[in-house]
């Protein structure tokens with residue numbers, strides 16, 4: 478089976494390797510020539526992805542995976558086309574959608590589309606986009622009709638960067654087409670290339686909605702955990718202990734409180750529903766506000782502990798929105814830095830995944846853990862693997878804000894520092 482994967486990013490490249498490892502002849506397509514060149518040398522431009530380096534080198538050497546910038550030609554040579562180019566959003570308060578990359582990829586796919594091909598979108602989309610926007614764009618560029626001349630489905634990508642191959646083996650694959658034949662063909666494709674269970678749902682819309690249900694649930698759940706943490710702080714209760722205790726009941730799945738929710742997915746996809754339901758989606762709206770306010774609350778906690786932030790130096794550990802992924806989109810670190818500066822503090826940022834020059838390009842002041850200047854407080858924003866064995870006794874600062882409730886509070890106290898956390902009583 479010949480498969481084109483359009484978009485060789487953090488998700489697309491592992492998918493291309495996965496399909497090749499199942500014997501498909503894969504053509505990976507990307508507009509970035511440096512990505513294409515690296516892939517054709519068997520070198521992954523995506524770091525921190527378990528199994529990817531070895532898998533890519535193996536599949537390229539075996540001749541099962543090749544990359545190209547010519548998407549239309551690759552599509553013309555393929556029976557199945559998987560599109561995993563991001564749908565961007567702007568950084569305004571409403572996160573307006575920016576379809577440019579996806580529309581451009583869709584045009585290129587349409588130009589190469591041949592009768593009988595199956596096109597599957599995996600990029601998270603608003604409900605109705607596969608049938609209402611992308612299908613017609615493919616039809617306009619190809620002169621072919623979906624559901625008659627070619628097959629069209631949506632299947633959300635549910636994997637977690639860093640452990641994509643593991644998740645591909647274990648997370649059920651949800652598939653819904655614009656018609657039953659498209660659903661059946663897409664389900665048959667995934668049964669061939671994945672080991673996970675394949676779940677066919679009624680329609681492309683159900684499939685699109687399932688991803689928004691999954692991600693919005695997580696955002697709302699985290700907001701609830703954050704509200705629990707704020708309440709518990711007033712009562713001097715350890716919220717994390719209470720949540721862990723509650724979660725021993727099988728119906729409770731409360732997530733962890735923290736300094737906020739970042740990344741391209743969880744803080745963004747609720748807006749796909751919110752935009753589409755002007756009168757509804759009250760909880761997702763509120764959850765967004767609660768989660769976005771958490772970084773500011775963290776800064777307020779620091780101000781209270783230090784007396785004032787004016788003239789202080791605060792070290793932020795982790796620019797990435799979460800541990801061990803080199804991604805800054807909507808990271809709570811941005812709000813932390815902004816609020817610290819507004820309060821008159823000097824924020825320093827350390828992140829083992831970013832060089833000092835990369836941090837400077839973001840207009841941040843980089844910190845080197847080996848040669849730190851005097852620091853008043855440290856904030857753990859992203860719990861990178863590198864931070865697991867930090868020697869707190871050797872770290873400067875008299876206050877530590879554990880933004881993820883993961884550090885050893887006793888060790889920090891033993892190092893003579895004040896320990897603060899979202900979700901744990903101060904000590």
Ligand SMILES: NC(=O)c1ccc[n+]([C@@H]2O[C@H](COP(=O)([O-])OP(=O)(O)OC[C@H]3O[C@@H](n4cnc5c(N)ncnc54)[C@H](O)[C@@H]3O)[C@@H](O)[C@H]2O)c1
Pocket residue numbers: 483484485486487488489506507508509512548561562563564578579581582583599600601602634635636637638741742
């Ligand atoms: N990153 C995640 O953790 C994650 C998890 C689940 C699902 N997803 C879904 O995967 C999508 C892609 O995410 P990602 O992290 O792989 O993005 P990414 O930014 O890492 O990669 C996107 C790639 O697409 C390429 N591209 C852009 N426009 C193109 C075009 N017109 N034609 C061909 N290639 C083009 C870019 O050059 C880049 O290499 C997301 O939008 C989301 O819907 C992501």
